[in-house]
Amino acid sequence: MPVNLSIKNAPDRVVQRLRERAERHHRSLQGELLAIIEAAVQEDHPATPADILAEIRRLGLATPGEATALIRADRDGR
Numbered sequence: 001m002p003v004n005l006s007i008k009n010a011p012d013r014v015v016q017r018l019r020e021r022a023e024r025h026h027r028s029l030q031g032e033l034l035a036i037i038e039a040a041v042q043e044d045h046p047a048t049p050a051d052i053l054a055e056i057r058r059l060g061l062a063t064p065g066e067a068t069a070l071i072r073a074d075r076d077g078r
Contacts, residue, residue, distance in 0.1 A: 007033075024074075024077070
């Protein structure tokens with residue numbers, strides 16, 4: 001059965017960064033938080049070439065320049 005979780009007293013700066021991250025991933029704040037939690041509890045396993053290709057297709061990347069821009073934007077957002 002699904003459980004409701006809440007985070008109390010989250011600093012404004014953290015909330016703003018989460019909102020920006022959610023926007024980059026085209027998700028709601030709640031959807032982004034759930035994605036972060038799911039990734040944190042996922043079993044570690046190396047990505048296969050098929051996993052990487054699926055992620056490239058999901059992101060809609062067509063050129064190495066686009067991939068570079070996404071990586072740079074992600075790093076700048078940290």
